[in-house]
Amino acid sequence: xxxxxxxxxxxETRLDEIKTEATEERSLEELTAFKEEKAxxxxxxxxxxxxxxxxxxxxxxxxxxxxxxxxxxxTKTEERKMDNIEIRNTKAYIDAYAEYIKSxxxxxxxxxxxxxxxGTVPVxxxxxxxxxxxxxxxxxxxxxxxxxLKGNLKVGFEISADxxxxxxxxxxxxxxxxxxxxxxxxxPQSIKKWISLSDEVMDMRGQAFLDYIYDEITYRIAKKAAxxxxxxxxxxxxxxTTTQVAVPVISTSSVDNDTIVLALGQLSDDASDNVAIxxxxxxxxxxxxxxxxxxxxxxxxxxxxxxSNHLPTATAATTGETMIIVGDLGNxxxxxxPEGGGISFKFDDTTLMTQDLIRVLxxxxxxxxxxxxxxxxxxxxx
Numbered sequence: 268x269x270x271x272x273x274x275x276x277x278x279e280t281r282l283d284e285i286k287t288e289a290t291e292e293r294s295l296e297e298l299t300a301f302k303e304e305k306a307x308x309x310x311x312x313x314x315x316x317x318x319x320x321x322x323x324x325x326x327x328x329x330x331x332x333x334x335x336x337x338x339x340x341x342t343k344t345e346e347r348k349m350d351n352i353e354i355r356n357t358k359a360y361i362d363a364y365a366e367y368i369k370s371x372x373x374x375x376x377x378x379x380x381x382x383x384x385x386g387t388v389p390v391x392x393x394x395x396x397x398x399x400x401x402x403x404x405x406x407x408x409x410x411x412x413x414x415x416l417k418g419n420l421k422v423g424f425e426i427s428a429d430x431x432x433x434x435x436x437x438x439x440x441x442x443x444x445x446x447x448x449x450x451x452x453x454x455p456q457s458i459k460k461w462i463s464l465s466d467e468v469m470d471m472r473g474q475a476f477l478d479y480i481y482d483e484i485t486y487r488i489a490k491k492a493a494x495x496x497x498x499x500x501x502x503x504x505x506x507x508t509t510t511q512v513a514v515p516v517i518s519t520s521s522v523d524n525d526t527i528v529l530a531l532g533q534l535s536d537d538a539s540d541n542v543a544i545x546x547x548x549x550x551x552x553x554x555x556x557x558x559x560x561x562x563x564x565x566x567x568x569x570x571x572x573x574x575s576n577h578l579p580t581a582t583a584a585t586t587g588e589t590m591i592i593v594g595d596l597g598n599x600x601x602x603x604x605p606e607g608g609g610i611s612f613k614f615d616d617t618t619l620m621t622q623d624l625i626r627v628l629x630x631x632x633x634x635x636x637x638x639x640x641x642x643x644x645x646x647x648x649x
Contacts, residue, residue: 270307270308270311271311273311275312275315278308278311278312279312281304281308282305282308282309285301285304285305285308288301289301295414295416298414298416299414302415357379359379360376360379363375363376363379364376402485402489402608404486404489405486405489405490405493406542406573406574406575407493407496407497407544407573407575407596408489408492408493408496408602410540410542410573410596410597411496411596411597411600411601411602412597412598412600412601412602413601413602413603413604413608414601414602414603414604415603415604415605415607415608416603416605417605418455418605419452419453419454419455419634420452420453420601420603420605420634420636421450421451421452421453422450422451422453422601422636422638423448423449423450423451424448424449424450424451424507424512424638424639424640425446425447425448425449425640426447426448426449426507426508426509426640427446427447448509449507449508449509449510449511449512450509450510451510451511451512451636451637451638452510452636453601453603453634453635453636453638454634455603455605455632455633455634456632456633456634456635457630457631457632458488458491458492458495458630458631458632458633459488459628459629459630460484460487460488460491460628460629461626461627461628461629462483462484462626462627463619463624463625463626463627464480464624464625464626464627480612480627480629481610484610484612484627484629485610485629485631488610488629488631492602492631492633492635493575493577494575494577495635496600496602496635496637497544497575497577497578497592498577499635499636499637500514500589500592500594500600500637500643500645501589501592501645503637503643507640511637512599512637512638512639512640512641512642513640513641514637514641514642514643514644514645515533515534515641515644515645516644516645516646516647517529517530517533517644517645517646517647518646518647518648518649519646519647519648519649520648520649521552521581522549522552522553522556522566522581522590522591522646523553523556523566524553524556524557524560524564524566526553526566526591526646527543527553527566527567527568527570527591527593528568530543530591530593530644530646531568531570531593531644533641533644534593534594534595534641534642534643534644535639535640535641535642537595537598537639537642538594538595538598538599538639538641538642538643539595539598540595540596540597540598541570541593541594541595542570542571542572542573542593542594542595542596543567543568543570543571543572543573543591543592543593544572544573544574544575544578544591544592544593545572545573545574545575545578545581545590545591545592546574546575546576546578546579546580546581546590547574547576548580548581548582548583549578549580549581549590549591550572550574552580552581552582553566553567554566570593578590578591578592581648584647584648585648586648586649587647587648588647588648589645589646589647590646590647590648591645591646592643592644592645592646593643593644593646594642594643594644595639595642595643598639598642599637599638599639599642599643600635600636600637600638600642601635601636601638602633602634602635603633603634603635604631604632604633605632605634606632609631610629610630610631611629611630611631612627612628612629612630613627613628613630614626614627614628615627615628
């Protein structure tokens with residue numbers, strides 16, 4: 268839908284429709300689409316209001332250049348109140364939010380907002396962008412589907428099912444389908460990272476402080492989330508159970524030009540946006556094998572490569588260890604953030620106070636799971 272061609276009242280009407288539709292029984296994909304559409308509409312409304320304010324200012328400046336200096340006119344203008352979306356992106360709110368992160372006192376933030384906000388105060392857009400960028404920087408987490416549903420998230424998958432058959436008129440009735448289903452339960456867990464900050468860093472204000480603390484801690488949390496997902500893929504067996512999806516295995520003594528190709532042959536039809544995950548040293552081994560072949564060959568079968576030092580190198584891997592994972596992270600994995608995408612912080616200014624250091628603990632609550640059978644293949648050392 269092209270929101271740029273819609274009037275403000277049409278956009279506001281659509282927001283009301285989304286609010287009503289989202290309360291009905293909806294699938295995860297539908298709720299995700301509603302969330303993205305809502306954010307896009309709010310961004311368009313905010314942009315329109317900012318453009319209108321700039322237009323009025325420019326028009327007044329131009330008009331003042333032609334106004335006679337001897338004529339004094341009194342005009343009454345209606346004061347326009349900024350909404351919460353605009354306020355949370357002002358320098359005053361960003362500074363107040365930075366102090367709230369340090370102290371835990373959100374009174375200054377709430378005083379700036381035009382409407383009462385229950386629960387956690389809204390984050391400035393720059394904080395959302397920092398967190399999003401950190402998760403996008405990691406080649407694994409940026410490809411994984413994400414949900415924002417409260418509590419544990421249960422995702423069903425098909426273990427086995429009978430295929431369709433052709434029924435000829437006059438023959439006996441069609442037998443009922445024998446369908447076996449499983450359920451993966453994504454139980455949220457806290458991923459934490461702490462760093463020590465100097466008093467000089469704590470004295471930073473506003474955006475400088477938020478950039479520093481969010482960027483470092485969020486990136487490390489995203490890296491840990493990627494490692495947890497890889498461990499879950501590795502832990503999956505070759506046959507699906509009622510609580511775990513199947514991940515096929517290819518065992519080889521060394522990686523070669525056909526290694527990735529053989530892995531692709533084990534994936535399900537639904538695994539379409541595939542990636543090869545490996546250590547950089549393993550990537551080098553595959554490139555060396557291609558060079559040694561003395562003819563044009565792509566050892567990665569056209570797949571993008573995501574690097575992870577969490578996987579051992581092909582030369583250092585022991586028997587049974589997974590060296591490479593090939594599969595579709597968007598179809599086969601899911602991360603659920605029941606408390607939203609934000610990070611909570613705790614500050615300890617006593618443990619290291621003699622060294623003029625303050626410990627900062629960042630925490631993100633996320634459930635991670637492998638949710639589709641045969642969406643990944645493990646390449647192990649034999």
